[in-house]
Amino acid sequence: MSTSETPLSHIFVYGTLLSASKKPMAQYVRQHSQLVGPGFSPGRLYDLGTYPGAVFDPDAETWVHGEVYSFRETGAPAFLRTLDDYEGAEYDRILVSVKTANGTVDCWTYRFIQPAQSLPLIASGRYFG
Template structure:
């Protein structure tokens, strides 16, 4: 997982960390960041059971929809926050920077992309985990 957070203070979420989620880590995220608003990136979303997995692909003709959060705290606290999220996401995901489209242009955001084969998982064609 990437660890540098000095320049990038946005996180894009698309699953159990969305603002509608009641998951304790989603509540932790809301307490420690500021919701910016909706966004999307090119890729595909898969149903992994109780949570989704996204694959970023700049050439995709479909999108993964979610929300952007801003880290208002200094870099050291942001690193602790990201380490907590890294632990939550586990080995199935890599934290990478992706350009996320918003109503006002693009924002470079950290996001967690699924790093396992996707052939056995159903695709979520809407690109939205919570409908």
């Protein structure tokens, strides 16, 4: 897990943290940040069963779709540490450029770091868990 605590103010979510999710951690995200709106970044989204995993690749011809949230920089270290713990050892927190209706924004997100070649690809790039 990344230990960087650079106080950036955006996070890109694409799975169980989406605004439609009823998961407790999605509620935590909603309570500690504000939904900016939909966004997408080049990469591939894989079906891991009860949640997805994204592999981001600026040269990909497919997209990972999700949502961008903004959060207070003063609370960033604790907010991000909580999400790091939730995502666990299967993911690494990285920065990606996300396209939104208002332009491109750099966001923290979680990249799936386990072998993904044999996993089912979610061709639409959208998770509906």
